[in-house]
Amino acid sequence: MYFDLPAKAKAPTACKYRPATISDVRHQTQAVSTLTRSVASARANLPHLLLYGPPGTGKTSTALALARELYGPPGSPAYTARVLELNASDERGIAVVRDRINTFAAGAVATGYTTPAGHPTPPFKLIILDEADAVTADAQTALRRAMEVTSRVTRFVLICNYVSRVIPPLASRCAKFRFAPLPAAAVGDTLDTIATAEGVDLPPAARDALIDASGGDLRRAITLLQSASRGAAAGEPLSPDTVAAAACTLPPGVVAGLETAAASGQFSAVRTAVEGLVGGGYAATAVLEELGRRLSAGGKQEGGDTAADGPGGGVAAMDDLQKSAVAVKLADAERRLIDGADELIQLLDVGCCLMVVFGVGRSGDSPMSILPTAT
Amino acid sequence: MASGGGGSSSLLWVDKHRPTTLSRLTLHPDLTPRLRRLASGGDLPHLLFYGPAGGGKRTRILALLRELYGPGVERTKIEHRVLKVGTPPRAAEVTTVSSAYHIEVNASDAGPTADRLVTQQLVKEIASSSPLSTLVPTGGSGGGGGGGEGAPAGGRPPFKVIVLLDADLLSRGAQAALRRTMERYTRTCRLVLVADSVTKVAAPLRSRCLGLRVPAATPTAVGELLAGVARREGVALPAAVAADLVTAAGGNARRAVLGLEVAAAAAAATGTPLAPRHVVRADWQVAADEAAAQMVRAQSPDSLLAVRAKLYDLLGHAVPADVVLRRLVAELLGRVDQEHAPAICLWAARFDHRLATGAKAVVHLEAFAARFMAIYKQFLTEQAAMCDS
Numbered sequence: 001m002y003f004d005l006p007a008k009a010k011a012p013t014a015c016k017y018r019p020a021t022i023s024d025v026r027h028q029t030q031a032v033s034t035l036t037r038s039v040a041s042a043r044a045n046l047p048h049l050l051l052y053g054p055p056g057t058g059k060t061s062t063a064l065a066l067a068r069e070l071y072g073p074p075g076s077p078a079y080t081a082r083v084l085e086l087n088a089s090d091e092r093g094i095a096v097v098r099d100r101i102n103t104f105a106a107g108a109v110a111t112g113y114t115t116p117a118g119h120p121t122p123p124f125k126l127i128i129l130d131e132a133d134a135v136t137a138d139a140q141t142a143l144r145r146a147m148e149v150t151s152r153v154t155r156f157v158l159i160c161n162y163v164s165r166v167i168p169p170l171a172s173r174c175a176k177f178r179f180a181p182l183p184a185a186a187v188g189d190t191l192d193t194i195a196t197a198e199g200v201d202l203p204p205a206a207r208d209a210l211i212d213a214s215g216g217d218l219r220r221a222i223t224l225l226q227s228a229s230r231g232a233a234a235g236e237p238l239s240p241d242t243v244a245a246a247a248c249t250l251p252p253g254v255v256a257g258l259e260t261a262a263a264s265g266q267f268s269a270v271r272t273a274v275e276g277l278v279g280g281g282y283a284a285t286a287v288l289e290e291l292g293r294r295l296s297a298g299g300k301q302e303g304g305d306t307a308a309d310g311p312g313g314g315v316a317a318m319d320d321l322q323k324s325a326v327a328v329k330l331a332d333a334e335r336r337l338i339d340g341a342d343e344l345i346q347l348l349d350v351g352c353c354l355m356v357v358f359g360v361g362r363s364g365d366s367p368m369s370i371l372p373t374a375t
Numbered sequence: 376m377a378s379g380g381g382g383s384s385s386l387l388w389v390d391k392h393r394p395t396t397l398s399r400l401t402l403h404p405d406l407t408p409r410l411r412r413l414a415s416g417g418d419l420p421h422l423l424f425y426g427p428a429g430g431g432k433r434t435r436i437l438a439l440l441r442e443l444y445g446p447g448v449e450r451t452k453i454e455h456r457v458l459k460v461g462t463p464p465r466a467a468e469v470t471t472v473s474s475a476y477h478i479e480v481n482a483s484d485a486g487p488t489a490d491r492l493v494t495q496q497l498v499k500e501i502a503s504s505s506p507l508s509t510l511v512p513t514g515g516s517g518g519g520g521g522g523g524e525g526a527p528a529g530g531r532p533p534f535k536v537i538v539l540l541d542a543d544l545l546s547r548g549a550q551a552a553l554r555r556t557m558e559r560y561t562r563t564c565r566l567v568l569v570a571d572s573v574t575k576v577a578a579p580l581r582s583r584c585l586g587l588r589v590p591a592a593t594p595t596a597v598g599e600l601l602a603g604v605a606r607r608e609g610v611a612l613p614a615a616v617a618a619d620l621v622t623a624a625g626g627n628a629r630r631a632v633l634g635l636e637v638a639a640a641a642a643a644a645t646g647t648p649l650a651p652r653h654v655v656r657a658d659w660q661v662a663a664d665e666a667a668a669q670m671v672r673a674q675s676p677d678s679l680l681a682v683r684a685k686l687y688d689l690l691g692h693a694v695p696a697d698v699v700l701r702r703l704v705a706e707l708l709g710r711v712d713q714e715h716a717p718a719i720c721l722w723a724a725r726f727d728h729r730l731a732t733g734a735k736a737v738v739h740l741e742a743f744a745a746r747f748m749a750i751y752k753q754f755l756t757e758q759a760a761m762c763d764s
Contacts, residue, residue, distance in 0.1 A: 227585035279591035281426030349724030
């Protein structure tokens, strides 16, 4: 049944719900208003653009929507003749700049096209260079000449995550727009809209888990919604646990077990807890991340709002000196894990550190003096 | 094998009793309905199965494939392929297991420099065509021939599946390349990544896959599994033996079943009923345990030399260094008082990191041994001094 649907219907949800016009782009008000104005009023007067910001904030969507408003939908003759899209799946060396970009940029503008709205298309071509920060420095240097020589007939839209990796001469030729991570409310609204459209049962708890896991990255939020909804058992609403598994993050409460074990001062309990974490297949980096979050979150205002902040208090109830001792260990362990160290041994070390620091809290010594150090 | 498992006794029990369909899966009952949902939804996202070894990741994947494509996935052929990759072309060797619908490959075998090219090459090659069966209208007894029609009711999905084993061992470059590749070829193929440690799978890959966590099997579940295998093999399994096997396996179902087979073979060879003494540790475990015992027994240069010989022996027999270290730590923690645990863990963590980043494993293992001895010796000396005064 599903297989009979046209191939288009199978596009990833995040692509399916790409905004069709610039004004549909969520949250990025500054970029949206400026671009809308330049499209609407002075059609011929678009500067080169540099859109930068973290993943999933709408940079590519904005660029595609811009192209669409200027030339009509992708696949139309005007769009095909005027727009060149280069993204990360293409080679990024200097040869591409020389061959594809320069060839496309240098050609004369084909005339006689109109947009669906009936306006004549603006007299320039558009080159969208996605992930421009991954273009080699040589190629970027080659590009800057191309931008100047062809600027009468071609506009560039450079898109990147890190503006610092675009060479300054290139950046200074463009109007820059920063795309900020989306606030939770904006992500939540979009998720609700899509969940309704897709017929996914999205209870608030799962919605919050999605927002948390996305960290302001709308594409990640939507992709997670899609995959988690397929990973859930039939006929059941999405649960936070399913979301956590799909995102490879930790379901709530998993780390609290380690804290309780460490607070008990029994090494055997710590060992059991750590073996449980590793045996459960949870990502050790996620454990560290969660510990770090708890470490920096609590203590002051929000005492006692979760189970872990109960009598034991967990890491949130530590004093500043204790916290800093733990933080150093977390940083060490994280680095080692990135280097490919063993999860079990590193987490045991972290667990032991927690246990010692908790013990210090009871005895009143300085944690720095008690902690064994490896120097 | 002396054990009397009639019929196809050439198969290891662990393969022979591997459940092949979703309905026969016994471990992780909460995961099975989700897999069924995935299989019935028609479309399949890219998947990432993660969890410790022996938890049943591959078993679940094969069952899922069978649900998707029918019994045809079980007709596999093993190919040893030499791919000419890169410029200038170099030969990269990989072994693939494939059916008409899926291919299983361990690209990390090709080595850290070639694995990127191998994944790209293979994915491209496989993704360049749709599976043949989907072009033929599915119905009663279609083209497949011979015994195993039974294509699923909705027809077979119009894509092939690439199972990438040990995805966490792929180099950074290979993982980065994979993310472009998997976006580009979504139309004709889906990737199923398998990883022991999800930490080592790059975040952009994780975010493109539906993560499915397959935890280690619980002791109860392993016990039931063993009982089932023993019953089907006609082996009497005393509770004490089962308990020993479960403990030794530590949540690794494969190790438990292999252990059972070894024990049963040993019992059959001597003609006695299965007893706890037939449950044996592997040679490497014995050697590692002896090294740990030596470290606790005596702390001197001579003792260190003895430990060193054992470590060399282990590494010489291709036991991975991190496995050795894990075993050493576990043994030491079991042998000494728990007040030493923080120090042991601290140093183990530090030398474990050096193992991961360094080049010569034995140096770091030895350093760990020496460090432990120093700490332990100091403790013993202090205790002796306290007793004297």
